[in-house]
Amino acid sequence: MSATSAATARIPIIDLAGVRGGDRDALARAGREIRDACTTIGFFYIVNHGVPQAAIDRAEKAARQFFAFPVETKRRVAVNRRHRGFNALGDATMYQAKRPDYKEFYSIGLELPENDPDVLAGQALRGPNNWPDFMPELQPALYSYYEEVGACGADLLRAVATGLGVSEDFFASRYTKRMQRTQMVYYPPQPPQSDEEQFGVAPHTDYGCITLLWQDRVGGLQVREIANDTWIDAPPIEGSFVVNVGDLLARWTNDRFRSTLHRVINASGRERYSIATFYDPTYTSPVDPHDLGTADADCKYEPVAAGDYILGRINSSMGYRKKLAAAQGTSQGIE
Numbered sequence: 525m526s527a528t529s530a531a532t533a534r535i536p537i538i539d540l541a542g543v544r545g546g547d548r549d550a551l552a553r554a555g556r557e558i559r560d561a562c563t564t565i566g567f568f569y570i571v572n573h574g575v576p577q578a579a580i581d582r583a584e585k586a587a588r589q590f591f592a593f594p595v596e597t598k599r600r601v602a603v604n605r606r607h608r609g610f611n612a613l614g615d616a617t618m619y620q621a622k623r624p625d626y627k628e629f630y631s632i633g634l635e636l637p638e639n640d641p642d643v644l645a646g647q648a649l650r651g652p653n654n655w656p657d658f659m660p661e662l663q664p665a666l667y668s669y670y671e672e673v674g675a676c677g678a679d680l681l682r683a684v685a686t687g688l689g690v691s692e693d694f695f696a697s698r699y700t701k702r703m704q705r706t707q708m709v710y711y712p713p714q715p716p717q718s719d720e721e722q723f724g725v726a727p728h729t730d731y732g733c734i735t736l737l738w739q740d741r742v743g744g745l746q747v748r749e750i751a752n753d754t755w756i757d758a759p760p761i762e763g764s765f766v767v768n769v770g771d772l773l774a775r776w777t778n779d780r781f782r783s784t785l786h787r788v789i790n791a792s793g794r795e796r797y798s799i800a801t802f803y804d805p806t807y808t809s810p811v812d813p814h815d816l817g818t819a820d821a822d823c824k825y826e827p828v829a830a831g832d833y834i835l836g837r838i839n840s841s842m843g844y845r846k847k848l849a850a851a852q853g854t855s856q857g858i859e
């Protein structure tokens with residue numbers, strides 16, 4: 525067996541067709557498969573996920589077009605305090621990493637007008653997106669992708685809830701004004717002389733609940749397999765998304781679900797593109813392990829508001845936010 529097929533045997537492929545079709549048995553089965561994946565490796569692929577290929581193709585094309593602009597042009601939509609916009613090479617350093625990630629990325633979130641009550645109240649990370657006037661095609665392409673992946677995330681969480689033994693609607697009421705963040709990522713080919721401390725993305729866990737990743741055909745994503753203490757490839761599989769548990773869902777499940785280290789090394793000599801979607805709850809949603817069936821005596825974590833947790837994690841990994849916070853004279857990071 526090749527290394528790749530061995531790896532994919534350990535990262536299961538879960539079919540969402542029946543879940544989307546409202547089939548009770550399929551929902552129960554997918555729930556069990558997801559629970560098994562999340563309590564072991566923390567990663568799985570989904571297929572028949574319902575996101576139209578045309579929406580993916582359009583978003584991919586937009587990503588290629590956007591990152592091809594000169595960096596001075598892209599900086600016209602430099603990331604703002606709401607974490608919307610463009611980050612250049614060197615802007616993100618993962619916890620304990622020696623060097624910044626070798627990637628550029630562009631982030632969007634739920635489009636909210638300036639007069640939205642939460643925006644007016646100053647809720648962190650909320651507000652309008654930071655769309656480029658130099659590329660008007662980006663907004664319709666990326667925002668329709670955002671909506672399609674959001675719908676897929678909702679289906680996925682019905683199966684997750686079922687696997688956790690709670691009502692399939694458990695997450696829906698906690699996602700009414702979701703903190704979904706979608707990032708297009710561009711990995712330039714890593715210079716051949718780069719040392720072993722240089723990563724496209726250094727080893728990290730994701731902060732939020734669940735991540736849905738589209739990756740192009742280049743490959744380079746690797747997942748830490750705790751059982752064998754080794755890195756395994758999560759190779760591109762046509763028509764799939766890679767899904768993984770983030771730290772907030774691990775916390776919500778009192779660590780029954782595992783938030784697994786992963787990294788990207790783009791040693792292909794080619795450009796690599798991916799689109800990561802962090803599908804997270806409403807800012808004020810309490811994340812309390814009791815709500816997912818943890819008994820009082822076993823509970824390891826205090827309840828936390830989903831948004832406060834995510835904000836804290838973004839503040840500590842993003843260099844630009846530390847600089848802004850220092851300028852504002854606060855050690856808490858900016859909101």
Ligand code: OGA
Nearest residue numbers: 709725739745788798800
């Ligand atoms: C991330 C991530 C992987 C990739 O953005 O958190 O792990 O393939 N991305 O881009």
Ligand code: NI
Nearest residue numbers: 728729730786
């Ligand atoms: Ni990640």
